[in-house]
Amino acid sequence: MKPVYVIGTCDTKEAELRYAVAQVIAAGAPALLVDISTTPSTAKTDVTPAMVAKHHPQGADAVLGHADRGKAVTAMAEALGRYLLSRNDIGAVLGLGGGGNTSMVTEAMRALPIGVPKLMVSTMASGNVAPYVGPTDIMMMHAVADVAGLNAITRRVIGNAAHAAAGMAMNGVPATQEAKRAVGLTMFGVTTSCITQVRHLIDSDCECFVFHATGTGGQCLEKLIDSGLITAALDLTTTEVADHLFGGVLACTDDRFGSVIRTRIPWVGSVGACDMVNFGGRESVPPRFDHRNLYVHNAQVTLMRTTAEENAAIGRWIIERVNRMEGPVRFLLPLHGVSAIDAPGKPFHDPAADVALFAAIREAWKAAPNRQLIEIDAHINDPAFAEAAVHHFRDITRGQ
Template identity: 55%
Template sequence: MSTEKTVYVVGCCDTKETELAYVATRIRQQGLRVQVVDVSTHQPSTMADIDARQVAACHPGGADAVFTGDRGTAVAAMGDAFEHFMRARSDVAGVIGLGGSGGTSIVTQGMRTLPVGTPRLMVSTVAAGNVSSYVGPNDIAMVNSITDIAGLNSISRVVLSNAANAMAGMARGERDQTQDDKPAIGLTMFGVTTPCITEISAQLQDRYECMVFHATGIGGQSMEKLAASGFFQGVLDITTTEVCDLLFGGVLPATQDRFGFLAERALPYVGSCGALDMVNFGAKDSVPAHYRERNLYVHNPQITLMRTTREENIAMGRWIGERLNRAIGPVRFLLPEGGVSVLDAPGMPFHDPEADAALFQAIEDTVQQTALRQIIRVPHAINSPEFAALAVQHFHDITQG
């Protein structure tokens, strides 16, 4: 394989051949090596540098698993094939894709396998909507195609030229290589655990580059992707609230793979129950009907919080505990008996010691404790200075710092 860096221009040549050729030409005019990759599932093109059958052959089941004659299964299988194709590349300067919903699904699946910082740009007819399923925890740029990608016209030429120039600029430009000489660690935070994370960061910033992730579903996924990729020397996962939304239908959910990186890497890990007292919904009138009589708190006009119950906390405790049991590295999971968020403090709307106690007991009952994996009760609220100090101390203990 050539060691010269390559910009991959990707799409379905059976319907986007003219546009892909146009983008490839614009990028080549700026002195970059370009290869057009066809991910068609119907009628592979002969103009591509890498044709669809070559890509399809990367599927674990071979090309026959892709060209099934059924569009739905073929698109899904081509996405898998393109993912494997991209994983095998060591010459990627950048990837630019063109597509409708199907093409966008295929191309972004491959894009998501590339490391953070790799230039990735998707020109798509669906870029103006909710693109979280296409982007995930990645720095993929989505560009709205404005018109359908169905031939060149005075609008599409402008949009595609801008996209090609942007990709060429990213691929040619020198990235900021400035690096902190301190090892990086990941921390998770929500508005209701900000005092805790602010204090922990202040205590660790002299020794570590502290990277804080907002626990909004994608935030937790981003932290875990970097952790699994070996970017971090440790994690302080204080705010695990995304589990609430996953299990009980909130709008900021984790995936089923939350905590999965612990089973892949022996990273020092200090976790806690930050904001496990709340499920997030949108405006108050968006709360599902079966939750309308629950303990609700209007955080702002766009966000309504629902207090988790004793039964829900038991379910969460077991769910988290089962995943902590898979960890292969040192784990310290702290149970803040004084409250798990700002709203769970005495006198606040979500203060419910019985629900918290059920959560803590379920975690203790589920986790198989060892010398490496320990559950620790802390007689302080999560946002207290004492809790932050103990979290830092346990992190130092397991990093031998």
Template identity: 55%
Template sequence: ATDDRGAAVAAMGEAFARFMAGRDDAAGIIGIGGGGGTSIATAGMRVLPVGVPKLMVSTLASGDTSAYVDVSDIAMMPSVTDIAGLNRLSRAVLANAAYAIVGMSRVPPIEAEGKPAIGLTMFGVTTPCVTAVAAALREDYDCLVFHATGTGGRAMEKLADSGLFAGLIDVTTTEICDLLFGGVLSAGPDRLGAAARTRLPYVGSAGALDMVNFRAPETVPERYRDRTFYRHNPQVTLMRTTPGENRAMGEWIGERLNRCDGPVRFLIPELGVSALDAPGQAFYDPQADAALFDALERTFARSAERQLIRLPFHINDPQFSAALVENFREIAA
């Protein structure tokens, strides 16, 4: 026994998660709480499948909820007042929450399409490529496109581990930049891990490996102040990766892909890895790109199942998206 409230809350969250993981009869789930209650309830919600209605009424719902939602589909509703008895405001909020969870739970689950699902990764600067790939495959596959913002990569990895996908087309591996160099959109150190664990057909590329993401300019660490930046919008500042950083990324990616026993095709766009990495654009740097590609060449262990393919195209060229589709169809057949 312990009098440590924090330890008790953590233990209760773990116990509730184990309890909910063993249930297959949940039509929906609703939670009400402050800091401790939100932590406990959402721990159980996160283990339920995507699509099961999940609603958390919380005093923390209008702040940073990433620790509670993570890569699940929990809906967070602000309680407005504290969870301390009923009043005219809490009655209205809780009534709306009750109506919401009942309404969501009454609706029959949407049937999945009969086509197999595949996961794809995209950033704004790789949108033309990924859009073309999805359009070419949509007749045969249910194409689930994930925004490579950290959460997107983690969600794709989690769903791959769950058995949802028939394959992955990981065009935009940019989250690795943020993992290695302190950006704000890292998907964590397990990026590319699901491909190795599941042996799914995997087609990848170097999409947006020319940039590390930060918030507003004043949030950029002091050690990077003399670097090349691009202001994506007032809240997002992009930093161009250097040849040294690109070598480190090439080695990191090569080592991770070498752990894959399933079919792997990694395609290199020699003329640029993003819309900003093109002649006349802010991040055009053939020397930095060459460092990335050469490191991949040195590190990647080719085999009958694993192939590294260099192509004389920009990542957003139609020929490159066509090559991604061709290689995926070949290994997924």
């Protein structure tokens, strides 16, 4: 049975961590205590700070030699992630702590593949946990009282977490021998028609995973690609790039498309919903954009039409990364519009802006045997576009 890795800083939370270890063992699972203290610690643990720190790319001194606590914590988080990735015996990971511990342990947890059980008991867990969880399957449990001594509350909360971690370690979910290819698709409300058609066309022999293009959605897709759980993609809605470049609230990161570059999976891409930048309610739109073409989608979402100049920048940003993809790639341009509200008669219909997007992509494109740029004489939500996307998807996945 693989052990539960109980992780935290023994210089400040040794009693709580040892209690968690004892509860894991009492529940029937083995446990290892991992100390990630960045100040001197005399605790006798299964894994010492020095053992973790040596996994930092610059060695242990880069972690334990810092007088600056912030730099030490940042370096320890990187070292811990690399340490955990070096292990092949992780049944579950259980972290305990406040802000510093939560930051270190969850950063390392995010490096682990989807499916490895990850549970963080944290004083930060009742607020915005997106920075800690990111695109992964980390479970956050609110500590209620600070992890600063054992009492009636912390014993119960830590004990429950330890039992949960032990249960996950002892009851792994068996992998299925799924005959269908696992395919990721990206969708936004304004490309729902396209993705629904595509999904129906491939559903018989593909297991479809649809990701809402909300920033986190794209990150989740890429995390699953990196984890090997998704082996091909129809990434037709790349609107997160517009938000990333122009201040929207549903932004991707600089690593968008990075997993495809790294893994070389078959990939069909397009520019779905690249005609818009997303904000919250109308009052949340920065005043500098008051003169722009704004569309109130609902009380919580306001869309801003991208300009020709912005579209050109979006096209260049995407294609710079597509040009680095060495796997089989097809990139499709829907010449009659990229979203439901970019069609003729709709509020974001702007042929000049779309032309600028397509022209920038053509200009930046670097031809290669594995990559083809394909222009489709249709709107992205037209059946002809969905059929073309599936045709090219079949072409690049045939025999794989």
